[in-house]
Amino acid sequence: MTVHQSISxxxxxxxxxxxxxxQTKRMIRRALLKAxxxxxxxxxxxxxxxxxxxxxxxxxxxxxxxxxxxDDTLKVIDQxxxxxxxxxxxxxxxxxxxxxxxxxxxxxxxIIQTRHRIPEAPLxxxxxxxxxxxxxxxxxxxxxxxxxTRKMHAWAEYGLxxxxxxxxxxxxxxxxxxxxxxxxVNGRYVMAPSPIPKFDNPKMQMSPALQLFGAGREKRIYAxxxxxSVRSLDFDDHPFRIQSWEQPCALCxxxxxxxxxxxxxxxxxxxxxxxxxxxxxTRRAEGHRGAMxxxxxxxxxxEDEAKP
Amino acid sequence: MTPxxxxxxxxxxxxxxxxxxxxxxxxAALSEPGLACDLGDAVVPPAGLxxxxxxxxxxxxxxxxxxxxxxxxxxxxAGAWLRFHCGAALVDDPAKAAFAVIDGAATEPKxxxxxxxxDQFPDRSTTVLVQCAGLDGGEAVTLEGPGIAGxxxxxxxxxxxxxxxxxxDNAAVYPLGVDVLLVHGAQVLGLPRSTQIVEIR
Numbered sequence: 340m341t342v343h344q345s346i347s348x349x350x351x352x353x354x355x356x357x358x359x360x361x362q363t364k365r366m367i368r369r370a371l372l373k374a375x376x377x378x379x380x381x382x383x384x385x386x387x388x389x390x391x392x393x394x395x396x397x398x399x400x401x402x403x404x405x406x407x408x409x410d411d412t413l414k415v416i417d418q419x420x421x422x423x424x425x426x427x428x429x430x431x432x433x434x435x436x437x438x439x440x441x442x443x444x445x446x447x448x449x450i451i452q453t454r455h456r457i458p459e460a461p462l463x464x465x466x467x468x469x470x471x472x473x474x475x476x477x478x479x480x481x482x483x484x485x486x487x488t489r490k491m492h493a494w495a496e497y498g499l500x501x502x503x504x505x506x507x508x509x510x511x512x513x514x515x516x517x518x519x520x521x522x523x524v525n526g527r528y529v530m531a532p533s534p535i536p537k538f539d540n541p542k543m544q545m546s547p548a549l550q551l552f553g554a555g556r557e558k559r560i561y562a563x564x565x566x567x568s569v570r571s572l573d574f575d576d577h578p579f580r581i582q583s584w585e586q587p588c589a590l591c592x593x594x595x596x597x598x599x600x601x602x603x604x605x606x607x608x609x610x611x612x613x614x615x616x617x618x619x620x621t622r623r624a625e626g627h628r629g630a631m632x633x634x635x636x637x638x639x640x641x642e643d644e645a646k647p
Numbered sequence: 648m649t650p651x652x653x654x655x656x657x658x659x660x661x662x663x664x665x666x667x668x669x670x671x672x673x674x675a676a677l678s679e680p681g682l683a684c685d686l687g688d689a690v691v692p693p694a695g696l697x698x699x700x701x702x703x704x705x706x707x708x709x710x711x712x713x714x715x716x717x718x719x720x721x722x723x724x725a726g727a728w729l730r731f732h733c734g735a736a737l738v739d740d741p742a743k744a745a746f747a748v749i750d751g752a753a754t755e756p757k758x759x760x761x762x763x764x765x766d767q768f769p770d771r772s773t774t775v776l777v778q779c780a781g782l783d784g785g786e787a788v789t790l791e792g793p794g795i796a797g798x799x800x801x802x803x804x805x806x807x808x809x810x811x812x813x814x815x816d817n818a819a820v821y822p823l824g825v826d827v828l829l830v831h832g833a834q835v836l837g838l839p840r841s842t843q844i845v846e847i848r
Contacts, residue, residue, distance in 0.1 A: 361663065364670075365706070365708075368670045368674075368706070368707060369707055372707070372826070373826070375674065375678045376840055376841060377770060377839075380769060380770065406670070408668060409664065489767045493767045547796075564841075565794055565796070566794060566795055567793035568793075
């Protein structure tokens with residue numbers, strides 16, 4: 340197979356474009372096409388050793404490596420942020436192995452690889468979301484045997500999951516699952532949406548973007564095509580609800596985004612800020628100001644666009 | 648024997664990027680059923696294969712994926728070309744194939760003859776490339792399902808009379824079933840098993 344050396348420096352190892360060899364890419368591509376044809380079904384695939392430990396996004400990286408090309412612009416986020424360790428190192432991995440054009444802007448990206456968040460800005464047709472998935476099997480905590488969960492999916496035997504949600508309600512008065520909240524895809528397969536907060540679940544419903552999921556350690560790929568029904572499991576008398584906060588983002592004042600709680604001193608002080616760093620920056624650049632922006636700016640923790 | 652029967656034409660000139668581009672078109676075709684996607688003209692196909700069929704198989708098939716071809720193609724230059732470039736086995740039994748190429752106008756084999764997967768592994772089904780006379784100008788067929796916002800209308804030509812009934816039967820056994828790619832020229836149009844036929848006019 341032709342080796343494409345995108346880096347001219349002779350001292351560097353001659354990886355194939357996007358690190359994976361062509362045979363591996365073909366295998367992943369076949370799995371992706373079947374995953375798209377059976378929304379929510381977990382397709383087994385031959386997950387490869389990657390140059391970072393399993394559990395650091397190897398599934399997502401392999402999916403991205405199989406789809407990325409010279410025309411793509413890649414965005415990588417980790418818990419919503421573009422500037423955290425996992426996101427920075429994966430972005431650099433593709434800059435080095437695939438000469439990838441990268442961005443932090445959600446609307447400029449054609450491929451968005453994500454760990455545990457969906458961006459706040461609405462996704463567009465033609466964009467591809469790639470999720471890093473630690474545990475692709477939504478039933479695994481209820482049934483440890485793969486042979487059994489496989490049969491449960493084959494026969495759409497999802498009573499156990501409903502019982503689990505019911506027991507939550509019986510004990511606590513509400514469903515206490517706040518992330519990796521199980522969804523029903525296309526009315527057939529119960530799927531783990533990866534550990535995104537349940538706040539993000541409604542964004543998957545009928546999304547115009549293609550959503551691909553890669554679990555490297557568990558060796559599974561699954562997908563949700565655009566405009567596909569993704570319903571969070573619930574009961575008629577206990578409808579699905581997302582999180583809400585009593586205060587807006589302390590930096591940009593957004594009242595409709597997912598907020599992280601940040602402890603700011605040892606006196607019990609705390610602030611709530613947008614988890615999606617690009618969304619927060621965009622809003623601040625537009626002139627939105629939160630209650631604590633001036634303080635954070637004075638400490639040089641963030642840039643205050645409004646200041647001269 | 649003419650020289651063309653013995654000479655095997657070239658495959659991808661640039662396998663990494665041409666297969667990546669073709670794969671993205673195939674991914675778009677199956678994730679947005681009914682949308683005609685362009686696979687380009689990267690290769691000169693052997694006799695009997697549409698350009699898009701040749702590109703799709705070069706992109707996806709290898710020694711892990713047995714291919715089923717009609718007897719005339721299997722024993723002709725197309726079979727030799729696929730054996731050489733993909734390293735794929737050519738099988739006689741449609742149910743053993745991972746990929747299959749059929750003529751849309753021929754009456755055999757039916758879609759049901761191919762592997763529909765099993766209930767625990769529906770992904771082990773055949774992907775059937777149906778070569779037809781055109782992707783528009785025929786009777787209008789309205790589609791619905793995942794990947795389609797509302798409904799989408801397609802009008803391929805050159806398909807056998809019972810073809811749409813077979814596609815309906817295929818969708819009825821969801822999540823089992825074969826995934827169909829309608830192919831003409833450089834274009835491909837996806838009909839995965841999840842797509843429902845709403846109306847044929």
